[in-house]
Amino acid sequence: MTSIIVNVAVGVIKKNNALFICKRANDQHQGGLWEFPGGKIEAGESVFRALKRELQEEIGITIFSSSELLTIKHDYDDKTVKLNVHVVSNFSGEAHGAEGQDNAWVSIDELDNYEFPAANVDIISAIKAKYI
Template identity: 55%
Template sequence: MTLVHVAVGVIARGDNVFITLRANDAHQGGKWEFPGGKVEAGETVSDALTRELAEEVGIKVLTCQPLTIIEHDYGDKHVKLDVHRVIAFEGEPHGKEGQRFKWQAVSTLNAEDFPAANRAIISALKST
């Protein structure tokens, strides 16, 4: 089974984080997620994160810090999530690809609303 390496950005503003809704026809569709995307061959995680967040939510990453690395096997897909907390950015994040989005308090994030691999991200955020 192929491992899909994904750069994930937890965009933070105070106690809130920015999340987007996966398209219904996507893998794990209809669930909320932290934005990001695949790390391309020859690309660093930082470069992938910067590129993906510009493409998906229209921001320029200025400062980010590693938060956690998660590997999860969905059965049909094995993912490695390289998660970074985005501390400073330019622009206002929005659903640049037409996806729904919202800011939500970390304390109110419900793991059941997210793909299984994202649940460890929520745990990491709530413990910091």
């Protein structure tokens, strides 16, 4: 059986040396773990457009530009995700948990203190390689 591939736009929201992370709701896939915000890319939507829409809904910021960090495909038992990860440092508004989710600004060297889904390991490695 072929697993469904879910295309996701992921934003690494960066302000100075801090990154914005959110905690997934317990009833979500990979619930209770921390993540970089984002969401599904709709049919015909570019990564940037999806990121702009999702970050406005999820954390209340308006983004003006982003730069690609990496793309990862990760297989979970129940689905495959293709994470299109972009760094966002050009935005307006104050990032917050617009959907009531826990959130935090953390320094890059503090990321290891938070539990992320397995697919995020490569994202964290790429962030450290680029910024540390």
